[in-house]
Amino acid sequence: MSSPTATRRPFLGLDEKKRFMLALIAPAVFALVFFQIVPIFTGANASFRDWALHDPKRTWVGLKNYLYVLRDPEFLFVVLPNTFGFMAASVGCSLGLGLALALLLNRKFRGRWLVQTVILLPLMVAPVIAAIMIRWMFNDQFGIVNVVLDLFGLAPVAWLTQRWTAFLAILITDVWLWTPWFTLLLLAGLQSLPPEPFEAAQIDAATPWRVFRHITLPMLRPVMVVCIVIRSIDAFRTFDIVWTISGGGPARATEVFSIYAYVEAFQFLNFGRGSAAAVIGAFIIVFFAMGLYRILNRWVEVSK
């Protein structure tokens, strides 16, 4: 765009176009700075201090909190594996299921709108409510899951009192919540693919599997990359479903990173330590996200 009004006097040495650009983003910048960037720095400041109830002076302690968190076996051997395991399992399962569903829905059939309405439902349900439903269904004494197991003559399982079964319940909730999101995005991707390669494949009598493997999948990759990156970042910071289903228990065995930081800060009331954990987590995910984006991006370019 050329500047149509060059006669206005410059403001801070900026021309009219730049001033317009800055004015457009000013409110968003304001919200971002005051309610995200300032708190992040407050938290970073707190992470270097002994910010706990027993020390009202908030003594500067340097890296003590960081060293504590990085040496805490709970953080290293439970929280980090849980967080990344959960991320990988959740994204992997929802991507696979979402893709399968998208392929099934990518055709015209009667009752399609009904299926689409039903799979839209989990996207609208609050994660807290989904977690409550799962908690109720997996209740060890009265839950429907154990009733069904009983029907098949299997022994009831105390789902939420063991680490791996509780983890499974959390994972099921997350997959239930997010598979529809993958389905919708991948379905939109499928519908926007050009028809020519598929027609060519049909003329060559390619099997459905080979069409999927060599045409659909490569052409869907850009959409899949965006989905995987966004969902991985979100899965890393999962809080509400873990908190509602297991509360990080039994015995902190299902704690993920967000729960760890929250518990350190608000239950053990050691705010400095919670902040240090939060800062460490933020660094991990920002670098992870950038690396993931780069790797997947390269993968897309190679496949072109």
Added chain:
Amino acid sequence: MTTASLPAPAPRRAPGFFEALAPGGRRMLFLLAMVAVCLLFAFPVLWLGLTSLRPGYAVFYVHRGTDFTLENFHEVLGQQVVLKAMWNSFAISTLATILSLGVTVTSGYMLSRFKGPIPNTWFSLIYVFRCVPYVSWVLPLYFVTRALGIFDTYWGLLLPHVAVHVCFFSWIMKGFFDGIDPSMEYAAMIDGCSRWGAFWRVAMPAAIPGLTALAILCWLYTWNEFLFALILTAHETPILTVVMAQFVHELGMEWHLMSATAVLSLGPALLVTVFGQKYVIRGLKV
């Protein structure tokens, strides 16, 4: 099976083993898969609804017996804290939607229409801060809102919510404006319209469908949000999701009341799913 009378789908290849075994079987299989999918995704919600209709004494055996009652809803709606939480959640969601969209629509427009160092910097900032886990800034926000004297008030939850939405929504808004041809805006500017005029009178009306979609989603996100509400509010401003989660931990046994509360709070989600479907699907596309 009565599939013998159904016309088999036009074979594109030589019929495989499966088609030879059961003509039309693929369609049957497809139908079964669809029914299974619907059941899987709807079951938890249906089960919750069923639980909420059971009287307190029968709630532990939802699958047995046929006593149904609306008493749970009556009891829940009689609780002051639930009513208050519903009203607060409603007010916060509505205000947050208005504020967030107002703030991000201009930001998205800017990202879509301009190139150069300023949009690039803004875009990378947004990308980086979108990755920062919520917990990393919601913990200190507790102290920031306390210092500002807005902890446990509407503002104390509203402004952080707007900040949450800034990054993601600017990104989506950029997508909406990318899909709108800018030549009309150039034409308007040649005809003497200012930049603001071109944005407000030409680009905005074209972006209304996208804005509607995002408004619905933003409202639901805020209505469903939990972590910020948990940390940034206390007794003065109860929020529905927090109240429900407390039900689980404190009155762990009262599943019928909990389900009734959950069903009530699902109301808007159900309405949107049924009536706002086409908008929502548009808004979800990144």
